[in-house]
Every structure is written in structure tokens, then in C-alpha cells.
Amino acid sequence: MSERCMHDMVVEQCVDCAPAPEGLVKHVFVTAGGSVFHRSSGCKALREGQHYALRLGMENHPPRRVVLAEARGEGRGACAYCFWDYQPA
Ligand SMILES: [Zn+2]
Ligand SMILES: [Zn+2]
Numbered sequence: 001m002s003e004r005c006m007h008d009m010v011v012e013q014c015v016d017c018a019p020a021p022e023g024l025v026k027h028v029f030v031t032a033g034g035s036v037f038h039r040s041s042g043c044k045a046l047r048e049g050q051h052y053a054l055r056l057g058m059e060n061h062p063p064r065r066v067v068l069a070e071a072r073g074e075g076r077g078a079c080a081y082c083f084w085d086y087q088p089a
Contacts (some may be wrong), residue, residue: 015069023086024078028071032061037071039082046079 002010005017012018020026028037031046033053038046041063050060078086 015067018069020068021086023083024068026068027065028068029063029065030071030074030076031063033058035076036079037066037068037076038063038079041065043079043082045081 002012005011005014007014007016009017016026018026025039028039029041029043029046030037031049034046034049036045046063053060078088
């Protein structure tokens, strides 16, 4: 029988409790205007993206902390700067 988590779900299927794939983390940061997720809200690439948006006169979105599964569900990929050691399968 599979192990169940505190949310009464099979651990591997629980968004909150499933272990992150190798090279990734369970919680990541996204911005509404970006297309990738970041390891930290202080990511250089994330900040540069925000400065770039500001220069273009676009609205600036504060980084949002989400679970990895949600970021991936939105079709985001890993930021190459934050997850330089991550090799997508
Ligand atoms: Zn859980
Ligand atoms: Zn990043």
C-alpha cells in the first residue's frame, strides 16, 4: 500500500508532498509576465526580466511563490540561470 500524506493523498500524487524531481525544488517563484519558474525571487534573470519590462513600459509583476506542479501546469520551464544543473528528461 502506498504511503499517504497529511492531506490523505498518495504522497507521489500530492502537489504539496510529492518529492521534487532531481535538480528542482518543491516551491518556485514565477512572475505573471514570465514564461519560466525560478529557484528564488532574487534570481538575477528574474530581476533583469523585470527591469526589461519596466523599460518597455510594461506592468511589473511581483514574484509569486507557487508549488512546482502549478508552475509546470502553466507550461513554464525551469529558469536556466536558477536551475543550471537541471536536465529535463
Ligand atoms: Zn500532501
Ligand atoms: Zn531564475
